């Protein structure tokens with residue numbers, strides 16, 4: 582059902598990734614929080630950690646509500662800290678300990694458009710870079726919802742464990758449809774608590790007996806997926822390709838527009854020399870590797886006071 586075209590868009594195949602359709606990126610994130618093997622088989626007290634970059638979307642930060650209900654500690658990590666922790670190498674013997682930890686970061690901040698290095702994925706998975714120094718096995722959730730709207734993402738190279746997306750952010754339609762791409766190395770470890778229509782191979786109504794479907798996608802798509810919208814995806818990808826020539830062209834073009842707009846906006850001045858806008862950005866829009874096409878700003882008056890939304 583349309584999954585081949587999606588995998589192809591992200592330069593991967595069904596051998597490496599499973600697609601679970603959801604109602605959007607937010608639902609995909611919630612699914613990760615619920616299904617991640619926080620408490621390994623045979624242990625009682627979880628020593629897993631959920632770490633997230635402070636520049637994450639609300640829907641990522643909100644995952645800590647679910648992890649807290651399982652006594653899993655959440656640790657916010659500032660971008661500065663992770664850039665500094667580049668020397669935080671985990672000794673090999675501490676990587677083999679089976680405690681699973683999850684680190685989540687956005688490929689692109691939807692607030693400021695800041696792009697974070699995709700190289701973190703491999704560095705964290707391999708123990709070369711450690712968000713916090715704690716023994717265990719690190720898994721990476723790459724929140725790609727904002728990034729993939731204007732950039733190619735090669736999952737053949739950047740093999741994150743979980744990638745949540747919303748399709749309307751890529752081609753404006755269909756709303757209410759997203760997906761969680763799950764790396765097949767972690768897919769079999771995911772836990773299922775609730776079971777909805779279509780996900781059970783067998784169950785008894787009068788007894789606590791439930792046997793899930795074998796396929797990971799079928800196991801996690803509770804109820805009926807939005808199948809008419811899934812049919813539309815192929816056409817979305819086709820038209821996008823035909824109109825633009827592909828994601829790399831979109832990346833270059835939207836960055837050029839953002840760079841131009843940033844330059845013009847940041848030089849606007851009142852007669853008294855005061856700036857007209859205040860831009861919220863961590864970069865100077867030097868390259869699409871560090872900055873996406875998002876400009877977050879307030880308009881100021883001559884005295885530097887913010888001109889409010891209603892005005």
Ligand SMILES: *Cc1c(COP(=O)(O)O)cnc(C)c1O
Nearest residue numbers: 605606607638687691726727747
């Ligand atoms: C938009 C967005 C989300 C949430 O997506 P929904 O479509 O609202 O579920 C999560 N993370 C990032 C980075 C986003 O840009």
